[in-house]
Amino acid sequence: MPKLKFPESQKVAKQVKNYLPGGVHYNFRYAGKDTIIPFNKGKGSRVWDLDGNEHLDLFCKFGALIVGHGNEEYNAKLMQYMNKVLSVDQCDLEGLVCERIIHYVPSAEMVRFGLSGTESVQNAIRLARAYSGKPKFVRFQGHYHGNADNIIGGRPQSAEHPIPVEYEEDFLGTDGRAPNILQAQSFLLPWNDAIALEKLLQERGHEIGAVIMEPICINGGGILPQPGYLEKVRELCDRYHIILIFDEVITGFRVSLGGAQSLLGVTPDITVLAKAMAGGALPMSAIVGKKEIMQLYVDQKVIHAGTFNGYPLGLAAVLATIELLENDVSCYERMGNYLLQIGQSLVEAAKNVGMLMVVQGVPGILIFHSQEKPVNSPGSYDDTTKLRDILITRICKDYGIQFSKISRFYSNLMMNETDVSFFQERIQEAIDEVQRISEIF
Numbered sequence: 001m002p003k004l005k006f007p008e009s010q011k012v013a014k015q016v017k018n019y020l021p022g023g024v025h026y027n028f029r030y031a032g033k034d035t036i037i038p039f040n041k042g043k044g045s046r047v048w049d050l051d052g053n054e055h056l057d058l059f060c061k062f063g064a065l066i067v068g069h070g071n072e073e074y075n076a077k078l079m080q081y082m083n084k085v086l087s088v089d090q091c092d093l094e095g096l097v098c099e100r101i102i103h104y105v106p107s108a109e110m111v112r113f114g115l116s117g118t119e120s121v122q123n124a125i126r127l128a129r130a131y132s133g134k135p136k137f138v139r140f141q142g143h144y145h146g147n148a149d150n151i152i153g154g155r156p157q158s159a160e161h162p163i164p165v166e167y168e169e170d171f172l173g174t175d176g177r178a179p180n181i182l183q184a185q186s187f188l189l190p191w192n193d194a195i196a197l198e199k200l201l202q203e204r205g206h207e208i209g210a211v212i213m214e215p216i217c218i219n220g221g222g223i224l225p226q227p228g229y230l231e232k233v234r235e236l237c238d239r240y241h242i243i244l245i246f247d248e249v250i251t252g253f254r255v256s257l258g259g260a261q262s263l264l265g266v267t268p269d270i271t272v273l274a275k276a277m278a279g280g281a282l283p284m285s286a287i288v289g290k291k292e293i294m295q296l297y298v299d300q301k302v303i304h305a306g307t308f309n310g311y312p313l314g315l316a317a318v319l320a321t322i323e324l325l326e327n328d329v330s331c332y333e334r335m336g337n338y339l340l341q342i343g344q345s346l347v348e349a350a351k352n353v354g355m356l357m358v359v360q361g362v363p364g365i366l367i368f369h370s371q372e373k374p375v376n377s378p379g380s381y382d383d384t385t386k387l388r389d390i391l392i393t394r395i396c397k398d399y400g401i402q403f404s405k406i407s408r409f410y411s412n413l414m415m416n417e418t419d420v421s422f423f424q425e426r427i428q429e430a431i432d433e434v435q436r437i438s439e440i441f
């Protein structure tokens, strides 16, 4: 398969640099130069760039796009609702959508909608602080909860003092952060380490109102909780009167309609949903949780606001997504299987050139690491692996394969066996090229 050429796409991407800082919509410190390819057509798992080249979309807009491009049923439902009413403060969908979410997500007794994961995480923390009456929260290394000042980046001062501090080489570091906000608000612990959490809570539990985590640590490399870990965290939170928040921004709806919590059997007090919950075309997020906690909104004790909260088209998108997922009874198994086959093909292509490769995660969300062993803690892959993983992501674009950032890849409802063959036809040449380049470093 010849390498793709995208002169028109590159021309447009270059021109846009005059208007968008860096030519992109987001940035992280020290992110390498990436090939920016604009697309203007999509169908199923495929997207077409401005030169008409076809690409396999495993990026799925950071995991949000679960319905697939050009999903006729989804699009029709959105159009139908758009023709019904546009922006009103409340419509006829709230009850329907909330009932479905409450039915599926174990921790959901009431629901508040927002737009982004970042925003709903912040609101969840505010709610947890108010309910517990305690100001600080615990988060974990390798877990990502959005780009707000108080929760992004940093590393623990030391194992004895798990207070997050900024450091120069931090990929998630930023100038302009409110001074000392990390230190003032939070503790940063290793995940999957119940002893570390217990020790901290024994010493500082009186000032900790919330523990927040990704129940499956996708951002740290695709790590599952150790058996018994989540149960222990739940027990510790109960013992120290701390609100347990599951950030299911990635896993919610993507691993199951009930999120990771329904698969793992541990129920938090508050859950944050976003990304795939509205199918992928529109921004929607939600804070869901226990009635007695959400009562703080009813009693006007805690503020929660947002112009577009619960906008009708977003609600229609959530409802359409739920209906698509629930009517397609074997969809999670199917999405998982196709993605797994893609992952296996990657491992084989790497093996053919003597490159180490593991693929890990959960069905529907996989992450590759060009090393021998699976990542079992966010720090357990070195810079060479990371560099090679970035290179794989970068080179694969030239062969029409779009991975998500940090070597993730996602499935969607429309993925089928032709997507697997598309991948198989291209991956070997891409990996051969990566191998040739990586022999130099």
Ligand code: PLP
Binding pocket: 062, 115, 116, 117, 118, 119, 121, 144, 145, 146, 147, 214, 219, 247, 248, 249, 250, 274, 275
């Ligand atoms: N939480 C998790 C687990 C995420 O992965 C992300 C984004 O990738 C966020 C929160 C932030 O969500 P958003 O980008 O919608 O603000």
